[in-house]
Every structure is written in C-alpha cells, then in structure tokens.
Amino acid sequence: MRVESFNKILITSLLLAGFVLFLIPQANASENSCIDCHKTLTPFIEEQKKFNQIRIQHLERQVTCSLECHEERVRSLATANYQQWSESLHALKGVTCEACHGGDPAQATKEKAHKNFRNNTDPESPVYYTNVPKTCGKCHSGELANFENSTHFKRLEALKLAPTCTTCHVPHTFTVMNPEDFRTVCGNCHSVYKKVAPYDIPLKAEDMLMKVNKLKFNIEMARQDIFWAKKNGTDVTQAEAYTDNALKTLGGLAPMWHEFNLTHFGDEIDSASKEVKKAEEMVKPSHTPTRTSVPKTPGFVGLTGIISLLAVMYLIRKK
Numbered sequence: 001m002r003v004e005s006f007n008k009i010l011i012t013s014l015l016l017a018g019f020v021l022f023l024i025p026q027a028n029a030s031e032n033s034c035i036d037c038h039k040t041l042t043p044f045i046e047e048q049k050k051f052n053q054i055r056i057q058h059l060e061r062q063v064t065c066s067l068e069c070h071e072e073r074v075r076s077l078a079t080a081n082y083q084q085w086s087e088s089l090h091a092l093k094g095v096t097c098e099a100c101h102g103g104d105p106a107q108a109t110k111e112k113a114h115k116n117f118r119n120n121t122d123p124e125s126p127v128y129y130t131n132v133p134k135t136c137g138k139c140h141s142g143e144l145a146n147f148e149n150s151t152h153f154k155r156l157e158a159l160k161l162a163p164t165c166t167t168c169h170v171p172h173t174f175t176v177m178n179p180e181d182f183r184t185v186c187g188n189c190h191s192v193y194k195k196v197a198p199y200d201i202p203l204k205a206e207d208m209l210m211k212v213n214k215l216k217f218n219i220e221m222a223r224q225d226i227f228w229a230k231k232n233g234t235d236v237t238q239a240e241a242y243t244d245n246a247l248k249t250l251g252g253l254a255p256m257w258h259e260f261n262l263t264h265f266g267d268e269i270d271s272a273s274k275e276v277k278k279a280e281e282m283v284k285p286s287h288t289p290t291r292t293s294v295p296k297t298p299g300f301v302g303l304t305g306i307i308s309l310l311a312v313m314y315l316i317r318k319k
C-alpha cells in the first residue's frame with residue numbers, strides 16, 4: 001500500500017518534471033526576431049577576430065578602409081547596441097528594438113525584418129534626433145509634455161541646436177546620468193565659448209540634481225524615524241502625511257525637470273524639503289547620543305591600547 005502510493009507520487013513527479021522541461025525552451029525563446037538575431041551577433045565571433053587581424057595588417061601597410069570595413073562597423077555597432085540594451089531597464093521591461101526603430105519583429109530574415117528601415121541620419125527615421133522626443137514620448141508622455149513646453153524644444157525645432165532626449169539618456173543603456181556629468185553635458189552648449197546663454201547653467205544643474213538626491217536621502221531618514229517612533233507608540237499620522245506630500249512632489253520632479261525651468265524646479269525641491277523637515281521635527285528621536293554628542297567611551301583604538309598595556313604589565317609580572 002505504502003509502496004504503491006510512493007510509486008504514484010514518483011510517476012506523477014516524473015511526469016510533472018518532464019512537462020516543465022518541455023515548457024522551458026519555449027518560455028526561453030523570445031518571439032521577437034530583432035532580439036533573437038541581434039543576440040547572436042557576438043563581438044568575438046571568429047569572423048570578427050579574422051577581420052581585426054586584416055585591419056591591423058591594413059593599418060601597418062597604411063591601406064585605407066574599404067567598403068567591407070564599413071559594413072563590419074555597422075555590424076559591430078548593432079552588436080554593441082544589443083549588449084548595452086540587454087542590460088538596460090528597457091530590456092527588463094520588454095521594450096524591444098522595434099519600439100524605437102520600427103521594422104517587423106515577426107519576420108525571421110534580416111531583409112524582411114528591416115523592411116522600410118531608414119538610416120539614423122535620414123530626417124524621416126524615427127531615431128533621427130529631432131524625431132527622438134516623439135518616439136520616446138509614445139511611452140514617456142509626462143517627459144514629452146514638459147519637454148514640448150521648453151525653450152529647448154522650440155530651439156530644437158527651429159535651429160536644431162538644442163538637446164534631444166538622447167543627449168542626456170545615451171543609447172542604448174538609456175540611464176539617468178549622475179549630477180556631476182551634467183556639468184559637461186550642459187556645458188557643451190552653455191559656456192562662454194559656445195555662446196549659448198545662460199552660462200551658469202552647468203553648475204546650477206549639477207547643484208539642483210544633487211539637491212534631489214539629498215531630498216531622497218532625507219525622506220528615507222524621516223521614514224526610518226517614523227517607523228521607530230510608531231514602534232515606540234507615538235502617533236505618527238501627521239508626520240506620515242508630511243512625508244507623503246514630499247514623496248508626491250518627488251515623484252513629479254523627474255517629468256517636470258524636462259521643462260528646463262530651473263527656478264520652478266528649485267521651488268518644488270524646497271517645498272518638498274520643508275514637508276520633510278516638519279515630519280522630522282515630529283518624530284526625531286530625543287536621545288541620539290551618536291548623532292549629537294562626541295562619544296566619551298574609549299573607542300576601538302583606546303581599547304586596544306588598554307589591552308596591550310595590560311598584556312605588557314602581565315608579562316613583566318610573570319618575569
């Protein structure tokens with residue numbers, strides 16, 4: 001009886017395992033030909049190694065690049081872009097190549113999948129730099145709406161000398177840069193040499209973005225203090241309402257940044273910071289020796305000193 005039921009369990013488990021194994025390859029295969037094919041264009045394939053060898057020989061003999069070289073360049077570009085994309089938040093969220101480039105991801109051959117493709121230097125291409133805001137705006141409507149209200153957008157349309165989305169969110173990682181990077185990015189145009197006023201923009205932008213990071217940190221700190229105050233039985237309803245206000249403003253900051261009105265942006269940061277301060281004042285722990293006063297205990301160095309002194313005295317007495 002026991003053996004029989006054991007057998008039943010074993011057979012069912014085996015069947016189940018077989019079924020799961022049968023499912024896995026299908027779950028892994030993407031139904032997107034752009035990804036399936038570009039994934040295989042690895043940069044270290046034999047062909048490419050050979051090509052590099054030829055290129056080095058060419059360089060040694062000072063032979064200029066042939067058409068073949070250029071084809072290879074596009075190929076390696078397509079590879080590098082795949083690699084960068086695969087590590088991006090876009091990849092994680094299933095935003096695949098055709099979302100920005102067009103084409104038909106249901107087609108298996110390159111020719112059919114790339115149908116109606118245009119080079120990114122073609123003003124009709126969805127990734128041509130003046131078309132980029134609309135392409136990204138299909139999903140990032142908040143950023144696009146604010147951007148369309150900016151002087152940058154108007155200059156981009158009229159003069160073409162203005163940043164587009166990819167000036168600051170570089171393909172294909174599409175990350176948000178660190179505040180210190182904005183000194184160079186904004187400085188590419190806003191400098192006395194490039195003659196695009198206002199010239200103090202680069203430092204101001206860096207300063208603003210650092211303030212955003214500080215705000216995030218302060219909100220986190222306030223929430224921790226609220227957590228402990230609540231545990232100690234304090235009524236934290238009002239403090240929570242203040243941090244919720246700050247969080248709401250913080251959430252709106254990123255889209256709003258794209259109108260490039262630094263005064264408006266700075267005012268929003270200040271108003272959120274005031275809310276956090278009000279919350280902090282209500283839940284700030286009253287006795288925080290580690291924060292407010294210098295420790296009076298000997299500390300690690302002091303302790304090791306005392307221990308070694310005792311050891312020396314012990315050794316002397318032993319003799």
Ligand code: HEC
Binds near residue numbers: 101
């Ligand atoms: C069967 C393989 C294959 C498929 C499918 C494929 N590609 Fe490509 N793609 C390539 C290769 C190889 C290159 C390198 C350049 C070349 O050989 O044309 C490339 C180049 C590109 C380029 C650069 C084009 C240029 O001329 O500057 C883009 C953009 C691109 N692919 C996007 C896509 C998108 C989007 C899809 C899906 C709709 C897709 N690819 C489907 C193989 C493929």
Ligand code: HEC
Binds near residue numbers: 035078082097132
């Ligand atoms: C979120 C939008 C977006 C996604 C997703 C995306 N790209 Fe791009 N890609 C762009 C933009 C914008 C440019 C233009 C960059 C520039 O002008 O500097 C570009 C440029 C390229 C180029 C350079 C040459 C050309 O003629 O277009 C290649 C190759 C390319 N992408 C391949 C890919 C592949 C392969 C994938 C998928 C693995 C992919 N891209 C996914 C937005 C995207």
Ligand code: HEC
Binds near residue numbers: 139
């Ligand atoms: C098909 C929809 C789609 C398109 C088109 C698209 N994105 Fe995204 N993007 C997303 C999603 C989804 C996320 C994940 C975050 C989220 O859910 O808001 C994201 C995230 C981002 C992030 C945040 C990345 C991070 O690491 O925090 C940036 C920046 C970004 N996208 C820029 C762009 C730019 C620039 C373009 C145009 C070249 C673009 N996106 C086109 C859907 C899209």
Ligand code: HEC
Binds near residue numbers: 165166168169
């Ligand atoms: C001049 C530089 C610049 C340009 C141009 C720009 N961005 Fe941004 N973007 C930023 C900065 C800086 C942030 C972070 C703002 C913050 O932390 O408050 C950001 C944030 C974002 C985020 C939010 C990421 C998150 O964490 O929530 C998305 C999405 C995004 N941008 C998309 C776009 C799109 C789409 C465009 C074009 C319409 C664009 N950006 C144009 C600099 C830029």
Ligand code: HEC
Binds near residue numbers: 151
């Ligand atoms: C590709 C060039 C370019 C880059 C890069 C650039 N800008 Fe600008 N910016 C302009 C132009 C052009 C103007 C319009 C100047 C004028 O009105 O004379 C402008 C104007 C501005 C203004 C004034 C807006 C107004 O309404 O008067 C602000 C603020 C600004 N930029 C912020 C930034 C920030 C922040 C960055 C970096 C994250 C940046 N810009 C990067 C070209 C650029």
